[in-house]
Amino acid sequence: MIRRIRSKLLGLMALLVLTLLAAACSAPGGEEEAAGGDAAAGASAAPEESGSEPAGDTPSASADAIKIGFLAATTGTAASSGADMVRGWDLYWELNGDTVAGRQVVTIHEDTAGDPQVGLNKARRLVENEQVSLLVGPLFANVGYAVAEYAGEQGVPNFQQVSSADDLTQRGQIDGVLRVGGWTSSQTAHPAGQWAYDEGYRRALTICSDYAFGQEYCGGFVNTFTDAGGEIVEQLWNPLGTQDFGTYMAQIEQTDADVVFSLQVGGDSVRFVEAWNSFGLKDSGPPLIGGETLLDQSLLRNMGDEAEGLISVGKFAEGREEGATPEFVEAFDEAYGDLPSYYASVSYSAAQWTAQALEDVDGDIDETEAFLDAVRAIEPDTPGGPMALDDYDNPDQNVYIREVQRREDDRLWNVPTQTFENVSQFWEYDPEEFLDHPVYSRDYQGDGVWPEPTQ
Amino acid sequence: MSRAHMFGFTVLAVAVAVGVVVPYAFGSYLVSIVTLALIYSLYAMSIDLMGGYGGLVTLGQGGILATGSYGVAYVAARLGGGFGQQLLWGVLATVLISAVFAVMAMRTSQVYFLMVTLAQGMIVWGFVTRSTRLGAENGLRGIARPPAVSAYWKYYYLCLAIVVICGLLMALITRSPLGLSMRALKDSESRLHMLGYNLAATKFYVFMLSGFFAGVAGMLLAYYTKFVSPSNAAFAISGRGVLMAILGGIGTLFGPVIGAFIIVLTENILSLYIARWTTVLGLIFILTIMFAPDGLVGAGRSAFARWRGRRGDAGGTGGRSDLLEARHGAGPLDERSAVRSDPESGSRSGPLEGETTT
Numbered sequence: 001m002i003r004r005i006r007s008k009l010l011g012l013m014a015l016l017v018l019t020l021l022a023a024a025c026s027a028p029g030g031e032e033e034a035a036g037g038d039a040a041a042g043a044s045a046a047p048e049e050s051g052s053e054p055a056g057d058t059p060s061a062s063a064d065a066i067k068i069g070f071l072a073a074t075t076g077t078a079a080s081s082g083a084d085m086v087r088g089w090d091l092y093w094e095l096n097g098d099t100v101a102g103r104q105v106v107t108i109h110e111d112t113a114g115d116p117q118v119g120l121n122k123a124r125r126l127v128e129n130e131q132v133s134l135l136v137g138p139l140f141a142n143v144g145y146a147v148a149e150y151a152g153e154q155g156v157p158n159f160q161q162v163s164s165a166d167d168l169t170q171r172g173q174i175d176g177v178l179r180v181g182g183w184t185s186s187q188t189a190h191p192a193g194q195w196a197y198d199e200g201y202r203r204a205l206t207i208c209s210d211y212a213f214g215q216e217y218c219g220g221f222v223n224t225f226t227d228a229g230g231e232i233v234e235q236l237w238n239p240l241g242t243q244d245f246g247t248y249m250a251q252i253e254q255t256d257a258d259v260v261f262s263l264q265v266g267g268d269s270v271r272f273v274e275a276w277n278s279f280g281l282k283d284s285g286p287p288l289i290g291g292e293t294l295l296d297q298s299l300l301r302n303m304g305d306e307a308e309g310l311i312s313v314g315k316f317a318e319g320r321e322e323g324a325t326p327e328f329v330e331a332f333d334e335a336y337g338d339l340p341s342y343y344a345s346v347s348y349s350a351a352q353w354t355a356q357a358l359e360d361v362d363g364d365i366d367e368t369e370a371f372l373d374a375v376r377a378i379e380p381d382t383p384g385g386p387m388a389l390d391d392y393d394n395p396d397q398n399v400y401i402r403e404v405q406r407r408e409d410d411r412l413w414n415v416p417t418q419t420f421e422n423v424s425q426f427w428e429y430d431p432e433e434f435l436d437h438p439v440y441s442r443d444y445q446g447d448g449v450w451p452e453p454t455q
Numbered sequence: 456m457s458r459a460h461m462f463g464f465t466v467l468a469v470a471v472a473v474g475v476v477v478p479y480a481f482g483s484y485l486v487s488i489v490t491l492a493l494i495y496s497l498y499a500m501s502i503d504l505m506g507g508y509g510g511l512v513t514l515g516q517g518g519i520l521a522t523g524s525y526g527v528a529y530v531a532a533r534l535g536g537g538f539g540q541q542l543l544w545g546v547l548a549t550v551l552i553s554a555v556f557a558v559m560a561m562r563t564s565q566v567y568f569l570m571v572t573l574a575q576g577m578i579v580w581g582f583v584t585r586s587t588r589l590g591a592e593n594g595l596r597g598i599a600r601p602p603a604v605s606a607y608w609k610y611y612y613l614c615l616a617i618v619v620i621c622g623l624l625m626a627l628i629t630r631s632p633l634g635l636s637m638r639a640l641k642d643s644e645s646r647l648h649m650l651g652y653n654l655a656a657t658k659f660y661v662f663m664l665s666g667f668f669a670g671v672a673g674m675l676l677a678y679y680t681k682f683v684s685p686s687n688a689a690f691a692i693s694g695r696g697v698l699m700a701i702l703g704g705i706g707t708l709f710g711p712v713i714g715a716f717i718i719v720l721t722e723n724i725l726s727l728y729i730a731r732w733t734t735v736l737g738l739i740f741i742l743t744i745m746f747a748p749d750g751l752v753g754a755g756r757s758a759f760a761r762w763r764g765r766r767g768d769a770g771g772t773g774g775r776s777d778l779l780e781a782r783h784g785a786g787p788l789d790e791r792s793a794v795r796s797d798p799e800s801g802s803r804s805g806p807l808e809g810e811t812t813t
Contacts (some may be wrong), residue, residue, distance in 0.1 A: 117687070121488075121723060125723075130540070142593045146594070146680075149681065153681075441587055449564075
């Protein structure tokens with residue numbers, strides 16, 4: 001019996017020691033991850049009802065600091081995209097200093113892990129514990145909806161620069177939620193349909209990720225392609241996380257379509273491009289038009305020859321030689337050793353936009369309405385091109401047809417071959433008529449001619 | 456026994472007292488976290504009711520939790536129904552789904568039960584992920600709390616009250632005839648069958664009760680986050696519930712509460728201070744299983760009992776075997792005595808003395 005007590009005591013001691021070791025191994029502030037910064041910020045005592053402690057980030061914040069909460073999925077399946085979001089945002093403040101209108105801008109980073117519950121908890125912590133004046137992010141659309149709802153309720157503005165669920169700036173608008181630097185899923189796809197028709201294609205096959213984002217994106221392409229007079233031969237839908245595209249490639253080999261449109265995300269994109277090449281479709285199959293996330297730089301970095309020469313549509317092209325793009329690309333490369341992806345670009349644009357709006361209101365971010373009006377009045381020239389918010393708080397912006405090319409230093413990047421300027425989320429349709437129809441979904445892809453283009 | 460009861464009541468009273476004081480001592484964020492922990496406590500207790508007491512560990516309780524949440528959310532967000540309607544449909548949906556799942560699972564046991572419930576959880580997840588009517592991956596938002604409990608601290612008290620009441624109900628259930636049959640299930644199904652009990656019916660009722668409480672937790676969760684999405688039904692939630700029950704002490708009712716609090720507080724508070732909090736959580740699990748397989752509460756009970764000088768395994772799992780004997784007496788149908796040639800010379804004490812067997 002004594003032995004059993006001893007072994008239990010030993011067990012408890014072991015638990016304690018290991019816990020302490022684990023805690024010591026990850027001392028707050030010692031991590032490069034954003035989480036380390038959180039630990040420092042939260043290192044104050046249990047929150048008192050009277051208010052929060054000033055953020056304890058490495059540069060000690062003055063009581064006057066503007067606190068911004070930044071939500072991104074830095075762990076989980078989209079970790080690399082989330083990391084790019086953080087890097088893009090941080091880069092702006094590093095290059096331009098973090099003092100605006102005499103006040104210091106302090107960003108508190110939180111990880112949503114791509115889960116709406118976790119994202120909501122973190123948003124709650126940022127708003128109630130850290131008393132942030134602005135929420136930026138998150139990455140995924142479903143987390144975006146949850147956070148937008150909460151932010152709207154709390155009266156805290158939320159800039160969603162990545163999450164592109166169409167309805168958030170269409171039928172499901174929430175007060176105070178603006179797509180600063182952002183976009184809608186179908187916005188980028190609309191020009192692709194028109195472009196495909198103009199290039200002479202008449203019969204298209206689509207293969208898109210089978211969830212809301214893929215369905216909205218594909219819907220955009222199908223809508224404009226059929227409106228121009230094209231025909232959709234077949235629509236394939238692959239589930240998120242498809243490991244093997246073999247069966248889909250086999251089906252595509254059989255098709256008589258003259259162009260293939262594909263939208264994939266994350267690891268699926270890498271596997272798709274690989275399969276496209278290894279099945280010989282790149283050489284002998286119909287031409288491929290990719291959605292932006294098929295060949296985004298965050299994935300392109302990890303691809304090889306199989307991606308070279310592929311065409312895609314996107315609102316950011318890191319190979320663009322005009323405007324604010326080259327400077328941004330160079331600065332990002334110098335700071336992080338990577339070419340920036342669109343996640344980095346939109347986050348940088350959001351920071352740029354926010355900073356300018358803060359200047360315009362003299363740093364008075366807590367006068368929310370005035371601040372948001374200032375945001376709406378600005379038309380910045382961002383690394384993605386010039387942007388201006390429309391009446392529904394989504395930016396009109398450039399959309400590029402891009403080609404993957406190899407640079408002199410042997411890295412792959414997207415170079416624009418054609419630019420559509422000032423593209424609205426409603427393409428050329430009348431917004432009210434557009435909104436009368438349901439949002440794009442698996443059942444509703446905008447087939448046929450609807451609504452009548454205003455042109 | 457009554458001493459144990461008194462101890463239990465004292466612990467409960469202390470816990471409730473602490474619970475009442477929390478909003479006065481802490482800010483809104485911490486109170487929200489404690490609210491979440493309370494909701495998950497109820498959820499974990501429902502898993503423990505069936506798993507710890509009945510030996511039917513379910514890997515699909517997340518599906519029933521989500522059903523409760525979605526029932527409320529769908530009426531609130533899509534149908535625009537009032538608060539009464541939301542509750543009604545939340546309960547109805549839960550009961551319906553529990554009944555269907557219970558029927559599917561009631562003739563299985565052990566590993567097969569695990570597999571069936573796992574599949575059931577996945578079915579719910581798959582359905583809500585695909586259903587555009589239920590918002591697919593974007594989920595449903597626009598759920599409002601009734602104005603009377605809208606403030607964070609009022610909602611906290613509501614959850615506290617509901618969880619305490621449900622906990623007491625579950626304690627009553629474990630002491631009821633159905634509860635005793637359920638505990639006998641865990642002991643030995645064949646013995647119970649031989650005594651003429653309908654195994655399937657027992658499992659069915661137990662499953663329904665457990666599902667009901669999980670549904671209540673789901674409804675509380677929907678009003679807490681005011682948002683539901685398929686991740687509510689993911690296997691991770693089911694797994695987490697089982698972990699909470701095991702960590703705290705499967706076979707005790709207070710154990711899952713402890714387990715839920717540890718996990719929720721670690722995820723939300725410890726994660727602020729330690730980046731590798733998931734490692735810490737994993738270590739806690741491993742060491743608990745190794746050195747305290749009855750969970751923390753179970754280990755506490757064992758230590759306490761040993762300290763008081765009682766024999767052997769008088770921990771939280773002890774005393775079960777006597778229940779059958781208490782009702783029917785040790786007799787020739789008793790498996791263990793059948794092995795011995797002379798049942799009377801066995802080291803077993805009388806049926807009503809409550810001493811454990813070796």
